Amino acid sequence: MEPTFRSLHPLFVAEVEGADLRQTNAQALLDRIRAGMDRYAVLVIRDQPLTDAEQLAFAQRLDGALHTKTGISALQKNRFGNEALTDISNVSEQGELMQAEDRRRAYSLANRLWHTDASFQDPPGRYSLLHARVVPPVAADTEFADMRSAYDELPGGIKARIEGLQVHHSIAYSRQTLGFEFSDDEKEKLKGAVQPLVRTLPRTGRKSLYLASHAHRVLGWPVPDGRLLLRDLSEHATQPRYVYRHTWRVSDLVIWDNRCTMHRATPFEDLTYRRELRRVTTLDIEPTPALAGGG
Ligand code: OGA
Numbered sequence: 001m002e003p004t005f006r007s008l009h010p011l012f013v014a015e016v017e018g019a020d021l022r023q024t025n026a027q028a029l030l031d032r033i034r035a036g037m038d039r040y041a042v043l044v045i046r047d048q049p050l051t052d053a054e055q056l057a058f059a060q061r062l063d064g065a066l067h068t069k070t071g072i073s074a075l076q077k078n079r080f081g082n083e084a085l086t087d088i089s090n091v092s093e094q095g096e097l098m099q100a101e102d103r104r105r106a107y108s109l110a111n112r113l114w115h116t117d118a119s120f121q122d123p124p125g126r127y128s129l130l131h132a133r134v135v136p137p138v139a140a141d142t143e144f145a146d147m148r149s150a151y152d153e154l155p156g157g158i159k160a161r162i163e164g165l166q167v168h169h170s171i172a173y174s175r176q177t178l179g180f181e182f183s184d185d186e187k188e189k190l191k192g193a194v195q196p197l198v199r200t201l202p203r204t205g206r207k208s209l210y211l212a213s214h215a216h217r218v219l220g221w222p223v224p225d226g227r228l229l230l231r232d233l234s235e236h237a238t239q240p241r242y243v244y245r246h247t248w249r250v251s252d253l254v255i256w257d258n259r260c261t262m263h264r265a266t267p268f269e270d271l272t273y274r275r276e277l278r279r280v281t282t283l284d285i286e287p288t289p290a291l292a293g294g295g
């Protein structure tokens with residue numbers, strides 16, 4: 001069956017209907033999803049009862065190599081024994097709800113800041129695929145913001161001023177804004193990366209702002225000037241008209257393009273209710289020729 005796209009927001013985001021992502025030999029389906037990502041930047045695919053292995057395999061079929069250097073990997077070993085599968089949950093190694101003072105909880109709370117995945121690494125993340133396994137009985141949504149539309153609607157003078165700027169992204173910076181402290185060893189592993197502030201998406205030619213809570217220094221600018229510019233751009237880019245809010249159901253898979261969206265978790269009673277999702281992120285490197293074709 002041909003998957004169809006149903007728009008969920010005036011600017012971006014669609015729901016894909018009629019797709020079974022476990023089908024392993026479905027080139028046409030992969031091409032449709034890649035084309036859908038180019039157009040919508042966020043795709044919601046419901047009722048996908050994926051195992052860990054199926055989620056990992058689908059991400060690789062869709063977009064190639066996987067990210068394994070997530071921020072949390074500098075802090076502790078992965079609960080699933082595979083650094084490509086990021087544990088987005090409020091559950092400890094032992095499977096219990098994390099306590100208020102748990103260090104990993106403090107670390108995860110920073111997902112409530114607007115960000116893009118792995119922008120503090122080189123290469124950064126391209127697509128993230130987040131799959132819902134356990135969803136609380138209260139709203140525990142994720143918000144997404146469209147950085148292409150936010151770029152398009154900047155005044156021309158600002159576009160000219162920011163063209164070509166390079167920005168340092170550091171997860172130590174974004175966590176420190178919430179009072180989270182890293183050891184020297186962890187800091188050594190998380191030195192950060194330099195990224196362009198304006199990106200051009202290769203397949204569509206559209207331009208996009210590349211922002212994140214990790215972005216903290218504009219190269220060649222005095223620190224406060226850079227911080228203020230990044231703050232103003234983030235405020236602009238996360239106005240309600242650019243934002244979509246996803247309410248999770250078990251077995252939802254949401255795919256977003258980190259090059260042209262930001263996202264954040266929204267607060268819920270995380271000390272009371274379990275919430276378990278798993279994320280796989282692909283590397284933003286040149287696609288292999290087999291993946292680049294079609295579309
Ligand atoms: C992520 C993330 C937000 C959420 O998985 O990268 O930021 O709502 N998740 O869990």
Ligand code: MN
Binds near residue numbers: 111115116117263
């Ligand atoms: Mn994230």
